Amino acid sequence: MSAKKWDKFAVGVLYALSIFIVLILFSLLAFILIRGLPQISWEFLTQPAKSFQVGGGIGIQLFNSFYLLFLTMLISTPLALGAAIYLSEYAKQNWLTDIIRTAIEVLSSLPSVVVGLFGFLIFVIQFDFGFSILSGALALTIFNLPLLTRTIEDSLQAIPGVQREAGLALGLSRWETVTRIILPAAIPGILTGMILAAGRIFGEAAALIYTAGQSAPALDFANWNPQSITSPLNIMRPAETLAVHIWKINSEGVMPDGAQVSAGASAVLVLAVLLFNVVARYLGKKLQKKATSA
């Protein structure tokens, strides 16, 4: 074959490979949405699950997912923010920084099931938190920290150094310069990173099955006393999330309409993650625009 023909052939193959990937996504989405959307109704989204009979919902699991997400972000954001500020603004080029960076990289490369097992060992058993929202949120925090720290650090680093000089030359401390000038300017990037992290947390299950547990006790949504076991706010109750629910239905196989419920739950999960994605992009762009104009 001549060089020209090779060129044509190769480009053809590349087209085919790319189209194949697009097809995979579309068939995945189509499958989930076509199977799942008909299952979704107000009842489905709000009713508790039923184990051995048809017609159960995902109300409690959905609430648990959001509550865990909220608590995880509540714990991990300040930590990641502080860590990122240290790495971006204070860390010197020395062995200590090398160790810190290696540690964060190692943490981000650990499989989430290992993080979950560590959470099980330490939070559930050693600290005696049991299978609880608290254990789950702490495990998810560990899972979330490396990536969130890195995104925040990148956003801080993206703000030009001359902004730091400006602050310092006005007699401000580095801390004030970072927290009052650099951080506000980096908010669009940080927010985008946080929302993407939220999507990852929302879909995570392996780190949760042995920390937040695999059961979703009935909740009384009129009970706002955090001490009470039926209160949605109680952080010491076991809390199966949506992602864990999908896994459990499918590996236990005792729910008669398991396939339908999983399809509906998967659709909700995927839609939520898509929503996080879209919101993150939109917000990132919008905030960026706002900062540079008007």
Place this chain on the structure above:
Amino acid sequence: MPNQTNLETNILKMSADKKIDLSTEDLHVWYGDNEAIKGVSLEFEENKITSLIGPSGCGKSTYLRSLNRMNDEIESAKVTGKIIYKGIDVNASNIDVYEMRKNIGMVFQRPNPFSKSIYDNIAFALRRHGIKDKNTLDEAVETSLKQAALWDQVKDQLNKSALALSGGQQRLCIARAIALKPDILLLDEPASALDPISTSQVEETLLQLKEDYSIVIVTHNMQQASRISDYTAFFYVGNVIEYDETRKVFTRPKIQATEDYVSGHFG
């Protein structure tokens, strides 16, 4: 340019009747093992403009950045020698650097307004230094913008983002620096990133400002140095080899290298 091993120098000593606002004694700056400033002693007179000139890489910016200890923020940099301000060595470790920088302000090569409103660009540092009163802040914003000759242009858009301000960002940075009422203003090639119109506006502003401030300016623009400054120091590979009144430096320099440089026969 002859390769001089033993540099011949001509450094002006201020006569006793002049008021000196800032001076350095045997100032050295190292970046790692590289000695960028090799023992510079200069005196800067109050309410005058002093230009630091010299070929690129000669250390003029490095020297300027040491004067308010901005080099402290660079990990590998080490500054030795004395910087005398108000009779104290402000290069000493027990000095409150933040207080010092409040009194010795700095404007940079590239305009670097904060991504805040024009008003907040100026009021921000004042608030951080403890001024909370709204009227005082309003007044300070207006005064400093007027001093920087920017007030008429922006008085109706104080709440607009400073990043949207075109033509005048550098004067905003000057206004931001003088809002703190410093004694001394250091400027690091403030006009090098500007168009000719903005440049002449900045120069006019500086000539106005010298009524109230002592100004030290790094510039690579010979015409600018001769137009605006009272004194000129010529930097060459980490040393000052000529420091005198500007008109003397530009009309009859005592050192050959200076003459080559200011007359454009350099390099």
Place this chain on the structure above:
Amino acid sequence: MEEIQAKLLGNSKKGRLEKLGKTVSFICIAIIVFVVVSILYFVTSKGLSTFFTDGVSFWGFLTGSVWSPGNVGENGQPLVGALPMITGSFLVTLLSAVLATPFAIGAAIFMTEISPSTGKKVLQPVVELLVGIPSVVYGFIGLTVVVPVVRSVFGGTGFGILSSTFVLFVMILPTVTSMAVDALNSVPRYYREASLAMGATRWQTIYKVVLRSAMPGLLTAVVFGMARAFGEALAVQMVIGNAALMPTSLVTPASTLTSILTMSMGNTVMGTLENNVLWSLALILMIMALFFNILTRWIGKKGAMK
């Protein structure tokens, strides 16, 4: 005059704030490092107790092919051979990486070299969305689509290494693709221009110039994909069948380290041998994660030296 001197020499409020801020941010980073060290420590010490407390032979654990914790073999040693799971993990990882690599790199070349505009508009969002889909959803689709298809084509139950491979292939595809795109994008423009200017065709340029100089980055992308496949738990657990047997074919039920871990951890009692060997499996997982990490660093260094 006096006042300024006093201020310059005085106790610095800003200096104190600065120290406080620096300390707070350092504490945050120290917490993270502490967590990492504790994970390494606890998983290692739990994982080693199988050998030091329960006296299981290390070699027997790695090479034994019978997994039946709680039972004792003819030689008096507990039957805790982890080889079936180790084999399973490596098989699904390698097979899915082999399958995903041509697709990922092909798509990446398309996105960077052939049609950057379509790449940006269509493929990039597709890839980003695929990255975002949670692994349980992949597992669910594997269970409802892949397993029945494999069953009808190859017979048997449909559960096994082949189904897991397909699921992992789709899962790691977006990760590898987006990293491969980054690798190709980091090849300087003028390399391509120089090659094209000398009369090479587009494909010759891609094949001989671009791919070659992007090689370290592409390798890193594949290793990242493998690391992800090796550590994936639930999606695999849902479709592999979870039989702790040496795999004899790709379409019979098998197991991986992660699948046995997720299945069994809840059914054992802390401190017993049955539980400790599970931690030994977790230790292998962790060591492999570290190994993949070191491998990417090594590739990066090699690439930088060239």
